[in-house]
Amino acid sequence: MKDGRPVEVRIADTGLTVAGTCRLETDRCTLMETDRFQRSRGPRASASVSRSVPLIACVLNLGVKTMSAHATSTIFVIGGTGAQGIPIVRALVADKKYSVRVLTRDATSSRAQALLALGNVSILEGSFADEEVLREGFRGCDGAFINIDGFNTGEKAETYWAIRSYEIAIEEGIKFFVYGNLDYALKKSGYDSRFRTGHYDGKGRMAEWVLFQNEKNSERMGAAVFTSGPYIEMVISPLTPMTPTVEDGVVTWRVPLGEGAVPHVALEDCGFYVRWLFDHPERANGMDLEVAIEHMTYTDMAAAFEKVTGHPAQYIDTDLDTYWNSPDLRGIADDPAGYNADPHDKSTMSFRDNFTGFWNVWKHGIITRDYALLDEIHPGRIRSAEEWFRREDRLGRELGKGGLWDRVQPENWSMDSAILKSSADFRTGKL
Numbered sequence: 350m351k352d353g354r355p356v357e358v359r360i361a362d363t364g365l366t367v368a369g370t371c372r373l374e375t376d377r378c379t380l381m382e383t384d385r386f387q388r389s390r391g392p393r394a395s396a397s398v399s400r401s402v403p404l405i406a407c408v409l410n411l412g413v414k415t416m417s418a419h420a421t422s423t424i425f426v427i428g429g430t431g432a433q434g435i436p437i438v439r440a441l442v443a444d445k446k447y448s449v450r451v452l453t454r455d456a457t458s459s460r461a462q463a464l465l466a467l468g469n470v471s472i473l474e475g476s477f478a479d480e481e482v483l484r485e486g487f488r489g490c491d492g493a494f495i496n497i498d499g500f501n502t503g504e505k506a507e508t509y510w511a512i513r514s515y516e517i518a519i520e521e522g523i524k525f526f527v528y529g530n531l532d533y534a535l536k537k538s539g540y541d542s543r544f545r546t547g548h549y550d551g552k553g554r555m556a557e558w559v560l561f562q563n564e565k566n567s568e569r570m571g572a573a574v575f576t577s578g579p580y581i582e583m584v585i586s587p588l589t590p591m592t593p594t595v596e597d598g599v600v601t602w603r604v605p606l607g608e609g610a611v612p613h614v615a616l617e618d619c620g621f622y623v624r625w626l627f628d629h630p631e632r633a634n635g636m637d638l639e640v641a642i643e644h645m646t647y648t649d650m651a652a653a654f655e656k657v658t659g660h661p662a663q664y665i666d667t668d669l670d671t672y673w674n675s676p677d678l679r680g681i682a683d684d685p686a687g688y689n690a691d692p693h694d695k696s697t698m699s700f701r702d703n704f705t706g707f708w709n710v711w712k713h714g715i716i717t718r719d720y721a722l723l724d725e726i727h728p729g730r731i732r733s734a735e736e737w738f739r740r741e742d743r744l745g746r747e748l749g750k751g752g753l754w755d756r757v758q759p760e761n762w763s764m765d766s767a768i769l770k771s772s773a774d775f776r777t778g779k780l
Contacts, residue, residue, distance in 0.1 A: 412591070422448065422629055436461065436616045440624040442469040447564075447627065450489075450490060451464055488522075494623060497510055504547045508555060526660055530552055530574045530577070532710075535545045538710070573635070573636045577619055585753060589719055600654060606708060613643075640723060642730075650734045658742065683699050685700070686702075741753060
């Protein structure tokens, strides 16, 4: 319980109910002078008393019902049709505890229609870069999950719209706000520009800003940050920074990682974690929940793929010049990382500069995770590359997609194979 939290205490065998305010005094819970007492079926009357009882007795013996100011039932989601958003929406509505309103630029898209089919989902068509649309989205909801597509906007526009999303959410009466985040890599590196990664730093700065605002605003609107990372699904998908090739029958990852390790994230686990944040707003308020499967080297990942599929796989460390001169990346290396950003704006990072920083972050071990905390929150989480590959191989076969070996063959790829929405859209989505 948090200091100042409203509580309702029912005292066994007395018919007495105390509705008051819990204030932590070391290990005691004080029921304030303004408490009101009510006998069962009796009139309510004021009581000008103050009682202090041991906190453990208040919780275990008297029974405390905490009335959360941040409980939610209807959640507005920005980013719901993206790779991360789909499993998050699915997890929120799985048992119908929550209803979700999803903002999308195209209500007729297959992704939007698949979300509607889940039930308890409504669609709002429009752009997050429009204040009137944001107000319409937040209005009537009491929760929000905001994950702005930085590859659509670029850093500058994402910064502005993340701020306005928070400000409008609090104005429109949202009770609990979850910000979809990536690590502030530049800061975590000690502000070393070798590690500057625009689509990470753009979110990371705003996550710190949200939590700073929450220090003053937490009673009016609680807030939490959900920090993810590179999806492990990207290692078997076309059009990602770590798309594999098949060379002489060997699945091959040629990336500039050295002996570093990537804290890949499983998308289905993202759904669990975000649902947990909304289910536990008292603990989640003010939290930055940083998630991952594990820090996996690509040597170990290739060995896991080979073990699961029975087909050879390898990781080949690659220098940056060779990486950027590969056929899949050469043509976009100097394009803006944020495809709607102004290429003439000096603040706009190129695809090359952005992902050079990205690979340096993992190569040099800049990012950490608290895996003991993740085990506590999600005991059934995916904990290794091998576990994920086994699960994905089985699910692929059950869904008619084929096993992993079949799915990484280039001749079997289509646009439906692309896990990233920006890739599936050919980086042409409007702001």
